[in-house]
Amino acid sequence: MERLLAVSSSPHIHAAQDTRAVMGWVLIALAPAGAAGVYFLGLRALAVMAVCVVFSVLAEYVWQKGMKQQSTSGDLSAAVTGLLLAYNLPPTIPFWMAAVGSLFAIIVVKQFFGGIGFNIVNPALAGRAMMLTSWPVAMTTWTIDGVSGATPLALIKGGSAELPALCDVFIGNIGGCIGETSAIALLIGFAILLAKKIVSWHIPVVYVATVAALSAVLGRPAGPVYEIFCGGLMLGAIFMATDYTTSPMTRKGQVLFALGCGLLTTLIRTFGGYPEGVSYSILIMNLTVPLIDKLLRPRVFGEVKKHG
Amino acid sequence: MKLPTFWGGTHPPQKKEFTADKKIEQYLPLGDLVFPMAQNLGAPCKPVVKKGDAVLAGQKLGDTEAFVSAPVLSSVSGTVKEIGLKLTSSGILEESVVVENDGRYELDPSWQPLPDYEQIDPKEYVKRIRDAGIVGFGGATFPTAVKLSPPPDKAIKWVLVNAVECEPYLTCDDRLMREDPEKIVGGLRLMLRLFPDAKGVIAIENNKPEAIEIMQKTAAPYADRISVQPLAVKYPQGAEKMVIEAVTKQEYPVTALPADVGCIVLNTRTTHQIWQAIAEGKPVLTRIITVTGEAVAEPKNLEMPLGTSVRELVDFCGGFKEQPVKILSGGPMMGVTIKSIDIPVVKSTSGILALTAKTACMAAETPCIRCGRCVEACPVGLQPQLMNAFALLRDYAAFEENFGMNCIECGSCSYVCPAHRFLTPSFRDGKQTIMAMRRKAATK
Ligand code: SF4
Ligand code: SF4
Numbered sequence: 026m027e028r029l030l031a032v033s034s035s036p037h038i039h040a041a042q043d044t045r046a047v048m049g050w051v052l053i054a055l056a057p058a059g060a061a062g063v064y065f066l067g068l069r070a071l072a073v074m075a076v077c078v079v080f081s082v083l084a085e086y087v088w089q090k091g092m093k094q095q096s097t098s099g100d101l102s103a104a105v106t107g108l109l110l111a112y113n114l115p116p117t118i119p120f121w122m123a124a125v126g127s128l129f130a131i132i133v134v135k136q137f138f139g140g141i142g143f144n145i146v147n148p149a150l151a152g153r154a155m156m157l158t159s160w161p162v163a164m165t166t167w168t169i170d171g172v173s174g175a176t177p178l179a180l181i182k183g184g185s186a187e188l189p190a191l192c193d194v195f196i197g198n199i200g201g202c203i204g205e206t207s208a209i210a211l212l213i214g215f216a217i218l219l220a221k222k223i224v225s226w227h228i229p230v231v232y233v234a235t236v237a238a239l240s241a242v243l244g245r246p247a248g249p250v251y252e253i254f255c256g257g258l259m260l261g262a263i264f265m266a267t268d269y270t271t272s273p274m275t276r277k278g279q280v281l282f283a284l285g286c287g288l289l290t291t292l293i294r295t296f297g298g299y300p301e302g303v304s305y306s307i308l309i310m311n312l313t314v315p316l317i318d319k320l321l322r323p324r325v326f327g328e329v330k331k332h333g
Numbered sequence: 334m335k336l337p338t339f340w341g342g343t344h345p346p347q348k349k350e351f352t353a354d355k356k357i358e359q360y361l362p363l364g365d366l367v368f369p370m371a372q373n374l375g376a377p378c379k380p381v382v383k384k385g386d387a388v389l390a391g392q393k394l395g396d397t398e399a400f401v402s403a404p405v406l407s408s409v410s411g412t413v414k415e416i417g418l419k420l421t422s423s424g425i426l427e428e429s430v431v432v433e434n435d436g437r438y439e440l441d442p443s444w445q446p447l448p449d450y451e452q453i454d455p456k457e458y459v460k461r462i463r464d465a466g467i468v469g470f471g472g473a474t475f476p477t478a479v480k481l482s483p484p485p486d487k488a489i490k491w492v493l494v495n496a497v498e499c500e501p502y503l504t505c506d507d508r509l510m511r512e513d514p515e516k517i518v519g520g521l522r523l524m525l526r527l528f529p530d531a532k533g534v535i536a537i538e539n540n541k542p543e544a545i546e547i548m549q550k551t552a553a554p555y556a557d558r559i560s561v562q563p564l565a566v567k568y569p570q571g572a573e574k575m576v577i578e579a580v581t582k583q584e585y586p587v588t589a590l591p592a593d594v595g596c597i598v599l600n601t602r603t604t605h606q607i608w609q610a611i612a613e614g615k616p617v618l619t620r621i622i623t624v625t626g627e628a629v630a631e632p633k634n635l636e637m638p639l640g641t642s643v644r645e646l647v648d649f650c651g652g653f654k655e656q657p658v659k660i661l662s663g664g665p666m667m668g669v670t671i672k673s674i675d676i677p678v679v680k681s682t683s684g685i686l687a688l689t690a691k692t693a694c695m696a697a698e699t700p701c702i703r704c705g706r707c708v709e710a711c712p713v714g715l716q717p718q719l720m721n722a723f724a725l726l727r728d729y730a731a732f733e734e735n736f737g738m739n740c741i742e743c744g745s746c747s748y749v750c751p752a753h754r755f756l757t758p759s760f761r762d763g764k765q766t767i768m769a770m771r772r773k774a775a776t777k
Contacts, residue, residue, distance in 0.1 A: 034758035036744030039694030
């Protein structure tokens with residue numbers, strides 16, 4: 026019987042959390058925000074989520090079958106991308122647009138670059154950016170049942186004096202994209218990610234703190250506290266900027282990356298044409314990741330720095 | 334209080350509870366004893382006996398003139414039955430001397446304590462340590478006498494007893510400290526005579542409170558030179574570089590040795606054996622190992638003569654209660670798989686670990702998701718995901734540029750990788766290939 030012993034190279038044991046488990050926990054952490062989205066924005070939000078997830082997973086499966094690659098759709102990463110895309114869409118978005126956005130995110134942004142681990146920008150955000158360029162009206166229509174749900178940031182941009190109350194913004198009783206409406210639900214998700222050690226605190230905390238600090242310095246009208254709880258900042262900082270593939274490897278790099286995201290977000294919110302700047306900030310910072318990784322490598326034991 | 338430790342690392346499950354409370358039992362072999370000639374890092378030995386020779390315990394079976402070497406001694410008295418190729422833990426057939434045990438365990442009378450060992454010139458210790466066949470019992474089997482002969486310009490300021498035992502499952506060093514602490518402290522005292530300017534530190538991971546307490550008590554009379562240092566529980570705290578970092582706060586480049594930062598690091602059992610060889614006239618005859626794992630019916634800590642068949646030890650532990658899928662010589666993080674249990678216990682055997690399908694990771698590789706866990710875990714500050722890509726591309730220049738040669742093969746990165754990348758194995762291969770290329774370039 027001992028002839029059947031496996032021969033292999035060490036180590037021989039393994040931490041329990043595999044890629045699928047990691048992605049599974051991300052999905053669980055995303056659930057509270059999704060529930061809040063459905064509660065405040067209606068059942069249509071649920072339908073949008075379903076469309077995005079189904080099309081993302083199917084797109085990955087069919088692409089890999091077609092390319093005769095080993096299928097990775099069991100790792101749940103496509104489901105995460107689909108759900109994140111849905112969270113960045115208004116609940117009123119036509120379903121076919123949501124489907125096209127999902128296909129774009131998975132096939133063009135993820136698979137064209139080599140699949141999981143190789144894409145250079147966040148697929149969900151790139152999908153959203155493509156949709157915003159292609160269908161700007163549909164992507165910024167927040168009207169539900171005839172009630173205008175203009176987002177607080179759009180109101181700030183428009184110079185409106187009547188902003189929703191801070192507590193409504195915090196709980197989620199405001200207009201906006203499906204996943205970004207409730208800051209508290211997103212924070213619960215953050216707690217889950219931290220507890221399961223899926224992400225570290227560095228990117229979300231530094232990102233949000235930078236936005237708060239800069240909003241105060243630049244004298245944004247609603248004040249720093251209001252700024253950080255509205256719009257996609259919590260969603261972006263907790264779930265988008267922390268995407269493994271498109272964020273730096275080291276803690277030092279992550280802090281620099283988050284500072285950059287925070288800076289760009291506030292600048293776009295203040296000076297840009299769009300009311301919201303989270304997606305573009307993260308996409309731009311995604312592109313700097315290879316550089317950051319090169320500059321801020323870990324210090325090697327006992328070796329003096331070779332290049333300064 | 335925060336205990337000293339190193340940067341990075343990981344926390345595999347300890348699994349020491351199987352054997353932590355089991356006393357070291359003596360096991361006497363039933364069958365023949367097999368002594369492979371290659372049992373240390375460096376040059377292998379050549380047999381110095383012939384078939385049919387009568388041998389005593391402690392008598393040389395093999396030796397060599399090479400500097401980096403240690404002789405192989407018979408662990409029992411009996412007759413040389415055969416000299417030939419035998420399967421060893423390395424998985425290949427190696428030249429070995431087989432001794433038929435006469436069951437009397439008669440020690441060669443020339444083995445006596447070094448007279449006046451507390452007074453003599455400590456240089457004599459080094460010769461005795463070589464003759465006794467002592468090597469680093471932590472697993473690397475570097476000949477101890479060579480380690481104790483650093484170039485004279487290196488001022489040795491620390492003699493560290495590495496009693497960390499950070500590999501999961503293994504408990505033999507823990508038991509040895511709890512059962513025979515005087516000889517460990519004794520061995521360290523002798524080494525402090527050899528290095529008169531050095532402090533002695535016994536470094537123990539904080540998951541062994543009994544051992545820490547008993548070592549502190551035993552070392553108390555020598556408090557002016559010897560201290561016990563508890564270290565944080567983290568893998569690979571027992572790696573030589575990590576113990577030195579934790580205790581002395583020093584680092585050194587890949588081209589340097591511990592002696593370059595004033596350190597000599599000795600394993601627990603090695604220190605114990607140094608005392609036995611010098612003060613008791615007892616050379617390396619036995620090995621103390623942990624036989625454990627989910628598949629073993631009754632895991633135990635055992636002391637047995639070198640050359641004992643692993644199969645006998647497994648039988649003595651009640652055999653397998655479950656089908657093992659992997660059997661290791663050593664611990665789960667750095668041990669090597671063995672093809673068969675019909676192999677002898679050698680100087681490098683620190684444990685026999687039988688893993689079941691549930692515990693041994695057999696998962697397939699999936700693509701790297703750039704999660705950064707390997708970077709967080711690497712105690713040397715490497716970027717395993719990058720090195721892995723270069724190793725697989727066979728881009729050895731880039732592998733070296735990214736400090737691939739600094740990898741200590743601790744397995745932390747592979748352990749944490751959610752994509753189950755075979756990181757450490759790819760580094761082991763990469764390093765070996767580069768070493769081979771360097772050797773080839775040197776001989777040209
Ligand atoms: S731990 Fe594995 S998946 Fe994560 S970055 Fe390292 S190699 Fe990639
Ligand atoms: S095996 Fe090598 S690369 Fe991996 S953690 Fe250990 S030292 Fe670092």
